[in-house]
Amino acid sequence: xxxxxxxxxxxxxxxxxxxxxxxxxxxxxxxxxxxxxxxxxxxxxxxxxxxxxxxxxxxxxxxxxxxxxxxxxxxxxxxxxxxxxxxxxxxxxxxxxxxxxxxxxxxxxxxxxxxxxxxxxxxxxxxxxxxxxxxxxxxxxxxxxxxxxxxxxxxxxxxxxxxxxxxxxxxxxxxxxxxxxxxxxxxxxxxxxxxxxxxxxxxxxxxxxxxxxxxxxxxxxxxxxxxxxxxxxxxxxxxxxxxxxxxxxxxxxxxxxxxxxxxxxxxxxxxxxxxxxxxxxxxxxxxxxxxxxxxxxxxxxxxxxxxxxxxxxxxxxxxxxxxxxxxxxxxxxxxxxxxxx
Numbered sequence: 001x002x003x004x005x006x007x008x009x010x011x012x013x014x015x016x017x018x019x020x021x022x023x024x025x026x027x028x029x030x031x032x033x034x035x036x037x038x039x040x041x042x043x044x045x046x047x048x049x050x051x052x053x054x055x056x057x058x059x060x061x062x063x064x065x066x067x068x069x070x071x072x073x074x075x076x077x078x079x080x081x082x083x084x085x086x087x088x089x090x091x092x093x094x095x096x097x098x099x100x101x102x103x104x105x106x107x108x109x110x111x112x113x114x115x116x117x118x119x120x121x122x123x124x125x126x127x128x129x130x131x132x133x134x135x136x137x138x139x140x141x142x143x144x145x146x147x148x149x150x151x152x153x154x155x156x157x158x159x160x161x162x163x164x165x166x167x168x169x170x171x172x173x174x175x176x177x178x179x180x181x182x183x184x185x186x187x188x189x190x191x192x193x194x195x196x197x198x199x200x201x202x203x204x205x206x207x208x209x210x211x212x213x214x215x216x217x218x219x220x221x222x223x224x225x226x227x228x229x230x231x232x233x234x235x236x237x238x239x240x241x242x243x244x245x246x247x248x249x250x251x252x253x254x255x256x257x258x259x260x261x262x263x264x265x266x267x268x269x270x271x272x273x274x275x276x277x278x279x280x281x282x283x284x285x286x287x288x289x290x291x292x293x294x295x296x297x298x299x300x301x302x303x304x305x306x307x308x309x310x311x312x313x314x315x316x317x318x319x320x321x322x323x324x325x326x327x328x329x330x331x332x333x334x335x336x337x338x339x340x341x
Contacts, residue, residue, distance in 0.1 A: 095107065
């Protein structure tokens with residue numbers, strides 16, 4: 001039977017998400033992945049892709065700050081969504097924007113400055129973020145030398161501030177990734193796993209690959225080369241995380257949920273699976289209810305949001321006695337026409 005995109009996505013989803021199920025209560029059985037540097041921890045994505053003229057970055061120009069990176073950011077030449085706060089940085093780079101409302105010049109930071117990276121990792125330490133996933137796009141083009149340098153800078157900061165990091169490949173636009181990603185890991189990135197700060201899970205160095213399973217012009221990869229890359233990294237002894245589409249209200253999403261719950265109840269012998277969602281996220285609540293989970297109530301002022309407000313959390317659960325009915329319903333939905341799931 002040929003490998004389908006749905007099979008690949010579901011396999012990756014189970015491999016990554018099932019390992020981190022804090023709401024799963026199980027009878028004694030073979031355990032899911034225990035807490036490590038990613039499971040049970042708070043991870044952040046770290047792109048490190050802003051550069052400014054004069055910062056020493058090999059790529060040059062206003063990398064990711066302006067549409068024409070060889071011209072300074074201005075109201076007519078910008079990619080800026082929100083203006084960064086440089087209060088804790090010693091150095092900024094003047095732009096062609098008018099002065100800010102406080103009269104200060106409109107300056108931007110460079111990711112290439114070690115102090116920028118150090119400041120970010122200080123924030124991670126101070127606010128309880130454990131691990132940084134350093135994004136790495138195609139390093140065989142003009143970005144390569146800057147990406148290589150950023151990996152060294154991130155490693156240095158992680159070691160000094162007691163944080164963890166790992167490489168997160170983004171294969172968007174990287175059409176020759178099947179062979180080149182292996183070369184990059186073997187000749188460059190695997191050397192960083194010797195660092196005490198490199199993230200490990202189940203005793204294995206962590207690698208994430210983002211962009212498989214999308215089937216769009218930027219990521220036109222068939223399932224077979226994706227699976228080849230995944231298996232290659234596993235054979236190198238890596239713990240592999242997949243970054244794949246969410247596929248809301250599609251058969252792929254339904255099948256992924258079926259596989260996750262099958263693993264929980266039938267492989268891990270769970271007696272209860274729990275879901276938490278923000279009370280404001282009504283879409284998520286409806287999706288959980290469609291799985292057959294029961295709403296148990298609201299945990300008031302359960303956790304604080306990043307903006308300082310308090311979140312009320314809706315708790316749902318499914319117990320093992322309810323699983324046969326839920327399983328039959330999920331299988332029925334998979335047999336329905338596309339779009340009905």
